[in-house]
Amino acid sequence: MKILKELMLVHSVSGREKAVADKIEKMVTPYVDSVRRDAMGNLICFKKGTAEHPKKLMLAGHMDEIGFIVTSIDDKGYIHVSSIGGIHYVSAAFSSVRFENGVMGVIVPEADFGNNFSSDRFVIDIGAIGKKETEKKVHVGDFAATVSHVERLSGNFYSGRPFDDRIGCAIMVRAAMEAQDCKNDTYFVFTTQEEVGCRGSKTSAYAIMPDFSVAFDVTGSGDGPKSRPMAVRLGKGAAVKVKDSSVICDGGFVEYLMELAKKENIPAQLEILEGGGTDTCSMQTAGAGSRATAISVPTRYIHSNNETIHKGDYDACVALTVKLLEKDLGKAEF
Amino acid sequence: MTENFLNTLFSLSLTFGPTGCEKRVAERIEEELKGICRCTYDRMGNLICHLPGHGEKLMIAAGMDEMGFMITDIDDKGYIRVAPTGSADPACFLGKEFTVGNESTLTEGVGAGKVLHLVDRAGDSPTFDKLFIDVGAKTKEDAEKFAEKGDFAAYRGELFELPGDCVAGKALESRSGCAIVVEALKEAAKRDESERKDLYAVFTVKEKANMSGAVTAAYNLCPDNAILLGFTPSMNFDGDSANGRKRSVIPGEGVVLPLKDGSVLFYDSPFLTRAKEKAEELEIPFVLWDSPVSLSAGRAHLVKEGLPMIELSIPCYNPETPLAVVHKKDIDSALKLLTALM
Amino acid sequence: MQELKILEELRAIPTLTGFENRGKKEIARVLSPYFDDCREAGVAGLLFTKNCGEKDAKKILIDVHMDEIGWIVTDIEENGMLTVSPLGGMDPRTFTASRYTVHGTKDLTAVSLKKPFRLQSGAEAKKLPQAKDIVLFTGLKKEELRSFGVKVGTPVSMERRTGRMGDGQIFGAYMDDKSCAAAALAALEELRGKELSYDVCLLLSSQEESFGAGFATGVFDGAPDEILVVDVDLGFTPETEASKTVKMGEGPSVALSVQTDRRMTKELLRVAKERQIPVQAAMNVKSTGTNASGAPFLMGGIPTAVIGLPLKYMHTPVEMFYEEDLRNTGKLIAAYIEEHCGRKGESQR
Known part of the structure; x- marks a missing residue:
């Protein structure tokens, strides 16, 4: 959990991913052949494959998290914000937030918000007493996010934020470290701006034009209280994506990963994410x-302040990824 | 289930016989019972088959009609508008195949409506005035070769077997009752007159429009007891899949002996106790259940001085659709019990 | 009718959206005899090429999507019921009591189950069932289903019945868009023996009904100079607006839209008139609602036109069209290619 925790505690709202990128770069550099960043801020780490005719394998996990951007500061010193990504407003209300520069605040709904949860009905209070005082610390265009944290619940369950998607980054970092032999030309791409429309991955994928690709992200589960029906369960292993609301994954690749998991005794489950x-x-x-799919970590309460995961699933994702890296996909038949 | 019985069931179910146009079904049943019973029709069109016996006068009633539609209009292009004659589901129309016609001519058509891509409120169920049947006609005259205003339409489709001894197809919720009665009469006819009751099988018209012939037949025949054939919808899939499905009768677990249905209480009848004991004695699987469906035949229990009755009910998925699903075991159980009670 | 036979062969091959790979080999087997080359292209697509014989010839690409709408299994319940989620634009008016095929390692027949209408509350009855309100019933137990390879992610398709109706109308599921593949082949038959200066490609693209991954990637792979997207078009029936539909039995449609190339569109209409092929204009001003919507952004932009086969009751198991329209669609494609990709056409550019 050390790598994961370290990555989770860095501030990284969409479009402001540099701090996380720096941290990841430090972690990964010793294990790869080259590292570069592109115009969108994606961190692209390349490891040459050892196969005779290596195929291009792209792994992507996004570095950004949902958050807020300051749009104005009123006379009383309250900070008005616009949302970045799909904010879980029920969870965000009355949470502590932290700005990039470390300033702390509380995000509060206006008194009469009723059921109208939207960003323009929320303000951030940093304890300032007037516009001038606030402006000494926070400016229009600054980024904030609800405070990141991680705690262990009972057993192997952990809760905190943002597991989405620092856990995907952590899986890739660990896989880069643990893989004994990367058979394929492997691109570990830590992408930007996923939460606002998968933007970073578009440019990096175009630059790489992979033969095979795997995304690493969180997915929902069907075992939360009142959760919508879904076959995925926490603790049942790595979730291999079949479909979500933007993609139908390559059936052969999905099958290949499930077979690989079975052969290597890594718990895995099939995933269909409906939203x-x-x-x-x-x-x-x-x-x-x-040929694309994703390896996902089953997660309850995604985008809330207390996303909840099972460590066993995280480890299974790493194990499966390591095994995948060690397979020559040029020789795989699917 | 014997091959012959299955064939009877299939052939009866496939016969065109929406509410108000049951003649074809009645004729099929008459054919089946030729040389076995004396078949007559009452003034309403109900088919009454008498198999004389001794002692108790027992009436057995089964509805012949299937969920149907009446033609209300045929437009210049030959598109046909219909209205349901019973409680048909407007969500079960578009994309279904239909038979359109009357007692003498029939043709095929498909259920249709506004194309999905142009529907504004896609979550709302359509109403029948927005739906129509396309028989491939180009003009009104084309369509009128087969049917006219006041004629009928019914779901069309083949019957087929599913794994696990289930049968799926149209009209099964009512025609399996007819087939069971036909088969039971064939069995009873093999016995000596002294070893069976005085049997009156009534195959009724317009059951699904709540105008059961069982009522008029009960008035005319004055039976001692009556057995109705019906169906009980099975819904063990209803409710929230994440938080538990509802309890329900399940096809394959036995014939249902309803304690009551919407229009009649069976549980106070000594006849039900007798039927239950008989089933236990012969080890016929049965389930006691509250049937949520009101068979109009049930109203016959109030005819004249009252008529003790029970219902043999078949658990059924998707009743009154082109794909009703029943379990062969339940049909066998009902047949066995009915035969025993005769 | 050769093209109708091909249509039936193609319709018999399940190619659900996102699961085209399962049927690709079969599709290739059916269509390869009509082309010089067949290869995989883009995401789960197939690219067939008829060479004109010239080196580095230009390419005209006919795009027909091969994918179909259906269900994907989301879970198997303890009692063997399958819960499902839609693949593509399934019409909720068809969810009640329909017959489906579950494509495990073996094809299994299934029936959709819904709470009976007469037991629904008034409010329930006014709403159409959603995917979550139905289950698929096969009669098999959970373990049996598993042994037939049914699991989360197994695709399910509609019943593939077909029939004829009236004079010259054909109905059945998945005419969208396989009828257009048949029309494209009819066009190739028309072009047989004609001298061309273009290679003619047929792209059977994937995922048109879902996320569109097939068209852009397939075109990128094929790198054509012009594209003819051939797809079914909404046919006029009662309850639909004449202005948003095309007439049945009156020939293929040519989309007039900001998304299509004006020169190609005009030429299509002109060629049709000249050769007396019945044709009609489809006014899809802002969007054609077909694969062509993505064409203006492809590889610096590729001129694209859309030809539509009028079809009634799209996305139901009884999609219906006129044989004659299919034949004329083929003729129109052939006429355009002959005029503009033939030896004679070369000088006109």
Whole structure:
């Protein structure tokens, strides 16, 4: 959990992913052949494949998280914000938030908000007493996010934020570290701006034009209280994506990963996410297309302040990814 | 279930016989019972088959009609508008195949409506005035070769077997009752007159329009007891899949002996106790249940001085649709019990 | 009718949206005899090429999507009921009591179950069932289903019945868009023996009904100079607006839209008139609602036109069209290619 925790505690709202990118770069550099960043801020780490005719395999996990951007500061010193990404307003209301520069605040709904949860009915209170005082610390265009944290619940359950998607990044970092032999030309791409429309992965996928691609992200589960029916369960292993609301994954690749998991005794389950998209679609449709799927971590309460995961699933995702890296996909028949 | 019985069931179910146009079904039943019973029709069109016996006068009633529609209009292009004659589901029309016609001519058509891409409120169920049947006609005259205003339409489709001994197809919720009665009469006819009751099988018209012939037949025949054939919808899939499905009768678990239905209480009848004991004695699987469906035949229990009755009910998925599903075991159970009670 | 036979062969091959790979080999087997080359292209697509014989010839690409709408299994319940989620634009008016095929390792027949109408409350009865309100019933137990390879992600298709109706109308599921593949082949038959200066490609693209991954990637792979998207078009019936539909039995439609290339569109109409092929204009001003919507952004933009086969009751198991319209669609494609991609056409550019 050390790598994951370290990544989770960095501030990284969509469009402001540099701090996380720096941290990941430090972690990954010793294990790859080259590292670069592109115009969108994607961190692209490349490891040459050892196979005779290596195929291009792209892995993508997004570095950004949902948050807020300051739009104005009123006379009383309250900060008005616009949302970045799909904010879970029930959870966000009355949460602590932190600005990039470390300033703390509380995000509060206006008194008469009723059921109208939208960003323009929320303000951030940093304890200032007037516009001038506030402006000393926070400016229009600054970014804030609800405070990141992670705690262990009972057993192997952990709760905190943002698991979405620092856990995907952590899986890729660990896989890069743990893989003994990368058979394929592997691109570990830590993408930007996923939460606002999978933007970073579009440009990086076009640049790479992979043959195979795998996204790493969180997915929902069917075992929360009153959750919508879904076959995915926490603790049942890595979720291999069949479909979400932006992509239908390559059936052969899905089957291949499930078989691989079975052979290596890694718990895995099939996933259909009925609401939500991922970087998978960008990679599938880049250029002449690639055979794409995603490896996901089953998560309860996504986008809330207390996203909840099972450590066993996280480990299973890493194990499966490591095994995948060690397979020559050029020789795989599916 | 014997091959012959299954064939009877299939052939009866496939016969065109929407509410108000049951003649074809009645004729099929008459054919089946040729040389076995004396078949007559009453003034309403109900088919009454008498198999004389001794002692108790027992009336057995089964509805012949299937969920149907009446033609209300045929437009210049030959598109046909219909209205349901019973409680048909408007969500079960578009994309279904239909038979359109009357007692003498029939043709095929498909149920249609506004194309999905142009529907504004896609979540709302359409109403029948927005739906129509396309028989491939180009003009009104084309369509009128087969049917006219006041004629009928019914679901069309083949019957087929599913794994696990289930049968699926149209009209099964009512025609399986007819087939069971036909088969039971054939069995009873093999016995000596002294070993069976005085049997009156009534195949009724317009059951689904709540105008059961059982009522008029009960008035005319004055039976001692009556057995109705009906169906009980099975819904063990209803409710929230994440938080538990509802309890329900399940096809394959036995014939249902309803304690009551919407129009009649059976549980106070000594006849039900007798039927239950008989089923236990012969080890016929049965389920006691509250049937949520009101068979109009039930009203016959109030005819004249009252008529003790029970219902043999077949658990059924999707009743009154082109794909009703029943279980062969339940049909066998009902047949066995009915035969025993005769 | 050769094209109708091909249509039936194609319709018999399940190619559900996102699951085209399962049927690709079969599709290739049916269509390859009509082309010089067949290869995989883009995401789960197939690209067939008829060479004109010239080196580095230009390419005209006919796009027909091969994918079909249906269901995807989301879970198997303890009692063997399958819960499902739609693949593509399934019409909720068809969810009640329909017959489907579950494509496990073996094809299994299934029936959709819904709470009976007469037991629904007034409010329930006014709403159409959603995917969550139905289950699919096969009669098999959970373990049996598993042994037939049914699991989360197994695709399910509608019943593939077909029939004829009236004079010259054909109905059945999945005429969208396989009828247009048949029309494209009819066009190739017309072009047989004609001298062309273009290679003619047929792209059977994937995922038109879902996320559109097939067209852009397939075109990228094929790199054509012009594209003819051939797709079914909404046919006029009662309850639909004449202005938003095309007439049945009066020939293929040519889309007039900001998304299509004006020169190509005008030429299509002109060629049709000249050769007396019945044709009608489809006024899809802002969007054609077909794969062509993505064409202006492809590889720096590729001129694209849309030809439509008028079809009634789209996305139901009884999609219906006129044989004659299919034949004329083929003729129109052939006429355009002959005029503009033939030896004679070369000088006109």
